[in-house]
Amino acid sequence: MPASSPKLRAVRRLLRAEPFAVAAFVLGVVLAPWPLVGVWGYESSLVCAPVLSILGLMDAVRAVGRVRAAPDAAPWEALATRSVVGPGLTCLALAAGLGTAFLWQRVCDPAGGLALLAMGAGLSCVAGWWTGALCAVATRSRRRAVALAVGAVLASTAVALLRLYRDPAVFAFDPYWGYFAGAIYDEHVEVGPTFVAYRIYNALAIGAGIVLALLLTDPRTLTLRRPRRSRRTVLLSVLFAALAGRTIHLAATADMRGFHASLRTLERALPRTLRTEHFVLHFAPQTATHREIEALAAEHEFAYAEIARRVGAEPKGPIHSFVFPDAGTKRAVMGAGRVEVAPPWRRHLYLHHKPFPQASLLHELAHAFESAIGDPLFGLSLRGGLPNMGLVEGVATAMADPVVDDLSIHEQAAVLRRLGKLPPLGRILGTGFWTVAGRHAYTAAGSFAAFVAEHYSDAALVALYRAGGDTEAVLGVSLDAVEAEWHALLDRQVIPDEVLEAQRARFAVRSIFERPCAHRLARLYGEITRARARGEEDEVFEGLETACNLEPFEPRHRLALAEEYAAVGEVGRAVEVYAALAEDGAVPSVRRAEAYEGLALVHVGAGAFEDAKRAIEAARELPVPSAWRRRLELVHRAVTEPTLRDLVLRYLRRFDRREDGISLLAGRIAAAAAIGRTSAGRALGPYLEGRQLANAAVHDLAHDALHRAGAVFDEDPAALSADFSRALYELDAATALAAGDLDGATASLERLEALLPPTDGARRWLARWRSRIEAHRRLRTGEIRSPG
Structure with missing residues (x-):
């Protein structure tokens, strides 16, 4: 084929000249069709960084060999030039290969994705290049140089993995991998100041290595020699000492700079401790956790006893429970924001404060118990050396036995099955668990694990965990047969149509692999928050409109846009967006109700009370969970009862952007107290006051307020609706328990029993609360506390 010979020769020349750039391009093209890892961004950078590090070091070893073979008047200058050209071409080739993703999938944030790719894979390639160059300078054997450089990469990786295994950080920085953000469900990943500072630290370390090499090598032959006495040697020695000293100082203070998080880091953030029989609780003083710490300690021991009874084994103690004041503090200290984690092998719980009794505690504590039933190194359910994440999370969910909107875990899974969103067991019982939307995966895995425990036994579930999910070995039946039995259980669950519709919004979430713009949206909402704080409304609206365009299927972006219009007084635009959402039958009923609610509040603010009444009544006709029914009822009372209108609006404070957390809480408590002084709100006001005080973990005052509301309700049962009266006794049981009034908690539970619906979830919830109060x-307090 003579016509193609020039092209073939050109390809051969390219392969000889830049084989590593070609390899990077091929890697990019291979990854391009795949979600997340195939587009410019965090995931592609994480996957490609170690490969580019290896390609970079091999290019450097070759470059040193060429310089030695053909001595240059200035070999170090030649290497410096190649250190830019080689990694530059390799990174550009990777970016070009990944750029073919534009043919296959949506690329939402090209600029941000390229920045992450450059900071991650790009600078890892540079780090690998200089590692290879320095190793090649240290030895005349190319093979030995490659082995030394690859050994350095592997050693650095081993250190990072050891830290992830041993220390509380869920994130990791590494010169050859870049940045590992941790939990996959935390979508906020960006090039932040800590990442930039870490790369500066890498540059200092590389600079120290280069200066040391200049000091110990012949500048003309790049061979090692004893330093000569000269001014150059003194200057290089001083420069090396400065760079090495700074590098060592940064390494020694890595946890203080956010490069890592150690146990010492967490203890600085949470300096107070309380010890119980099985736990050490770590918390910050003068926080909500501090105010309820004794009740929370008892709750930990209750959860421990519940799980130990079912698992039949106990983890080595004590278990350390770190309770951060909020998700933001937790993210800043250890990397996990809204995601709570508990690596089984570490026997640590990393929580942030939630309303008592800390709903996530049972789930996270169950992970600590998995250390006693899983593999000896990680406490995981392993099969073929790979973790069975469906069982790791499924067992924890089954032990927690979560009840949501009066639905048990089986009823929730039945909703998923009716909606056609229940994932197959073969997909979630393995590493495929992470490819499923989190809410779907956890619900399905939890229901299946609970089914095994109930249909066979708790011991069978523990054995299945130990066997990595081998149903034939443990249960004597195939996975398909067990799945059919489980599906039959789900099909027997009674799920009314209105309940199904009310749950549709909850299960409308998509996997991060089905949301190509997830990271861009997380960063975008951060930018919106900062723009709002600066008073830059044009940027806020631009950001919200961008969010709507990035995910047109997600109604919450349009709801946020409408609320922003209402907050700045653009009533017409707010009404337009709210009305379009409210009348869209394809939108889940909960989101339509939220739109109608916003529409009603906008009309009330404009004095259009009839329009407001029509909107809120339309909202109340939609099937929504109980918490939403209370919320809509409150707005309805503001619309239809003039004596309560101003006070309820003051309590809601829906569109007021001037509020901070303290003023919002104080304003709502004051408004609730004023509602309680009206004849129409004698019971409602104290309930709302108690709700706000409970949110602030001031449980004794909250219990007093709720007790006043209950007294009015006893005198006049019409003072509260069924939804509000039920919420009253649910909340009072929690506040009474937290405040130490165990008899009051029992009394509230007895009143509540007659108000609960006849669902399996409600029955399970009531049974657990009875056990909780007895525990x-x-x-x-005197039996469990040992302050530190």
Whole structure:
């Protein structure tokens, strides 16, 4: 084929000249069709960084060999030039290969994605290049140089993995991998100041290595020699000492700079401790956790006893529970924001404060118990050396037995099945678990694990965990047969149509692999928050409109846009967006109700009370969970009862952007107290006051307020609706328990029993609360506390 010979010769020349750039381009093209890892961004950078590090070091070893073979008047200058050209071409080739993703999938944030790719894979390639160059200078054998450089990469990786295994950080920085953000469900990943500072640290370390090489090598032959006495040697020695000293100082203070998080880091953020029989609780003083720490300690012991009874084994103690004041603090200290984590092998719980009794505690504590039933190194359910994440998370969910909107875990999974969103067991019982939307995966895995425990036994579930999910070995039946039995259980669950519709919004979430713009949106909402704080409304609206365009299927972006219009007084635009959402039958009923609610509040603010009444009544006709029914009822009372209108609007404070957390809480408590002084709000006001005080973890005052609301309700049962009266006793049971009034908690539970619906979830919830109160009764404060 003579016509193609020039092209073939050109390809051969390219392969000889830049084989590593060609390899990077091929890597990019291979990854391009795949979600997340195939587009410019965090995931592609994480996957490609170690490969580019290896390609970079091999290019450097070759470059040193060429310089030695053909001595240059200035070999170090030649290497410096190649250190830019080689990694530059390799990174550009990777970016070009990944750029073919534009043919296959949506690329939402090209600029941000390229920045992450450059900071991650790009600078890792540079780090690998100089590692290879310095190793090649240290030895005359190319093979030995490659082995030394690859050994350095592997050693650095081993250190990072050891830290992830041993220390509390869920994130990791590494010169050859870049940045590992941790939990996959935390979508906020960006080039932040800590990442930039870490790369400066890498540059200092590389600079120290280069200066040392200049000091110990012949500048003309790049061979090692003893330093000569000269001014150059003194200057290089001083420069090396400065660079090495700064590098060592940064390495020694890595946890203080956010490069890593150690146990010492967490102890600085959470300096107070309380010890119980099985736990050490770590918390910050003068926080909501501090105010309820004794009740929370008892709750930990209750959860421990519940799980130990079912698992039949106990982890080596004590278990350390770190309770951060909020998700933001937790993210800043250890990397996980809204995601709570508990690596089984570490026997640590990393939580942030939630309303008592800390709903996530049972789930996270179950992970600590998995250390006693899983593999000896990680406490995981392993099969073929790979973790069975469906069982790791499924067992924890089954032990927690979560009840959501009065639905048990089986009823929730039945909703998923009716909606056609229940994932197959073969997909979630393995590493495929992470490819499923989190809410779907956890619900399905939890229901399946609970089914095994109930249909066979708790011991069978533990054995299945130990066997990595081998149903034939443990249960004597195939996975398909067990799945059919489980599906039959789900099909027997009674799920009314209105409940199904009310749950549709909750299960409308998509996997991060089905949301190509997830990271861009997380960063975008951060930019919106900062723009709002600066008073730059044009940027806020631009950001919200961008969010709507990035995910047109997600109604929450349009709701946020409408609320922003209402907050700045653009009533017409707010009404337009709210009305379009409210009348869209394809939108889940909860989101339509939220749109109608916003529409009603906008009309009230404009004095259009009839329009407001029509909107809120339309909202109340939609099937929504109980919490939403209370919220809509409150707005309805503001619309239809003039004596309560101003006070309820003051309580809601829906569109007021001037509020901070303290003023919002104080304003709502004051408004609730004023509602309680009206004849129409004698019971409602104290309930709302108690709700706000409970949110602030001031449980004794919250209990007093709720007790006043209950007294009015006893005198006049019409003072509160069924939804509000039920919420009253649910909340009072929690506040009474947290405040130490165990008899009051029992009394509220007895009143509540007659108000619960006849669902399996409600029955399970009531049974657990009875066990909880009895456990707290046994665990008196003096028996469990040992302050530190």
